Amino acid sequence: MTYTRINKLSLVFPCYNEEKRIPLMEEAMKEFVAQWNSGFEIIIVSDGSTDNTVEMINQSTFFSELQDHQQLLIIDLPINTGKGGALKAGVINATGDFILTLDADISTHPLQLLRWESVLKGFNNNEVLIGARTHEQSVLTEKPHRKYIGYVFNLLVRLFTGVRFRDSQCGFKLYPAHIARNLFEQLDEHGWVHDVELLMRARMQKITVREMPVEWIVKEGSKIRVIRDSIIMLLTLIRLSIKVRLFSFHPHEK
Template sequence: MISIIIPAYNEENRLPYYLDSILQYLEQKKRIYEILVVDDGSTDATAAVVKRFMALNANVKLIRLPRNRGKGFAVKTGMRQAVGRLRLFADADGATPIEELERLERSIEAGADVAIGSRALLSDACSVKARMHRKLIGAVFNTIVRTMAVRGIRDTQCGFKLFTAGAAARIFSLQQLDGFGFDVEILCIAKRNGLYISEIPINWRDVKGGKIRLIRDSVSMLFDVIRIRINELRNKYAIERMGTLQGEPRK
């Protein structure tokens, strides 16, 4: 069974198209699945949109947060309520086609505990369509991240990441950041605890309507990276080896 977690904040316009494409794909593949949309305190009709899908498909579930807590908190909430053997979080904008899940699953099958989509790795089989200023700021930020927090990963921020149940249980129990910097933190936690991360090139396109404020949020994420580094030095990301209900993550 696979759980798909979609964090959503005021996504009444973009979410329906992506949800529909996910459902069509999973039904066509005859997958056993659940889709958890975490409404992060939306003030628009995001919840109503999800409820319409729920009326047609019992595998779609809505988790409503009483107020906006941040993407990181929404993803953590979904991951900790999910029951799937594999758990994917995907951005509500649909920038990454759901078909890219197959690339990530192949890495999990090959032994990875965490498989992440990457817009930075080049592949003849994949296309990344992003505006130039986003590419530039993303490249600068990822250089800082690789220097200060997570070495060896080219793209920490892509919103398409797949976890085994065991890896998710460990990682998200230690996550402390609620904002956009959480991507860096969960990868740092994974590395700190010896989990195998596989970075996979994927197809991705920039979708209008994004809520990231490039300058302001980039500065905020930089402070988050500093917090992550401090937490790591204080040994806040260590976890004793223990079993989980879903089983041990692979090494």
Template sequence: MAHPRLSIVIPAFNESARIEDALERVMSCVAERGWDAEVVVVDDGSKDDTAAIVHRWMEHHPRLHLVQNPGNKGKGYSVRNGLLQAAGDIVMFTDADLSAPMEEAERLIAAIEDGADVAIGSRWMDRTRQTIHQPLYRQFFGRCFNWITRTVMGLPFKDTQCGFKAFKRSAAQVIFRLQTIERWGFDPEILFIARKLKHVIREVPVTWGHDERSRMSYLKDGMKMLEDMARIRANSLAGRYDEAIAAMKDTSTMVTPQVAKVGANVAQVAKMGAEVRQ
């Protein structure tokens, strides 16, 4: 099978109600635009028919693949698992609700082709592109969280949490092997790591519509994400990311025994890398 130019990763947990619609929209977009693309659905230990539905679609779509996590591990784990196994020159992930229409991937691809290593979709750069707005309380908590993220982690982006991001494959292979946060708080970490690696990051306004079926709780998950940010900051102050990056640069392989020695969190990354290569 030919090497794909684009890989589209969709993390999915108990998505039987909307995965079929997502696949229909994604596959139609790929066909209409003639993209040289593969689609990778990462099933995060679903208890419903998500995997069975994807298997059924795979019978008619040879460039659709299913990756299954060993149980429910979280969105961050799922995105990492999918992107590290993706074969495209450009790799991206999108949420199963397709709040950002698949057609908007053209904007991310254009940013990568224009020299960016990482392109991130933004709901807030151009608010006129929002087709269905979030409830006011979600907007309030989302903006507060983004302000805290910008302040604590020094990330100069208007929207760190939009689940619509693309990477050069070479950049993703390093960034996601250094990732340690495996649930909702992974987005700021991968951007933090990308900046540490001096990657060019481009924020791109995208069309976006809120899905009322969103499972994220701004109170419960928001508190956990604040804990994750504190953990990222602690890892950085302890030099764990720098040590892991140095270990990578000192060897010819991406994940090495040295990486496993820089702390419990980064040791998990090395283990993950070994699982992906099997």
């Protein structure tokens, strides 16, 4: 078993109409840069945004300096592909040896990594670490109905796909780059349920996935429309279940 540390971290942010959150992201990344002692790059993927997301990034002196030092890549997709599609574009273009995916609203701060002892001491470079809001050591600030919705959704994930994690949907996930590229290149589901497919493929390839504690703060302005997106996510879970049980869903399918 090989243990390693992070030499260069790629942070991948999917963004769709996030102009109001760019200042928050900028502040968080300033804090990250001040404390992170290894190499890094930031990849911001604008997923067909129709507001001023990209313009806000380009107007930032901080982000401009990162671009000058080749520490920031902005990917401006012409159409909205979904969160999974945006992450896929970012992961494929990442150059770090580890890739961290996280949400643009900074519900979990990137410095959470410094609280993961396994990251600081080195960990198995063939495993994936995923944030779990249901972990007993996690600290949450969220509305009760969201917690209930998440609980029900993860029960449905177990029922339809057999993926047995307490929290498949937390956006804070750390991958060795070779695993991230392998999983995302195969990704078919580009919407909200992409996390479930990634975990299904990881299980089929016998990749170890560990749930880790996070500090998670709910932010206003969520893009999830509860009723409509819940129906879509349920139908997607059913489709994934059918692929597994009837059509020999294979870890190397494209």
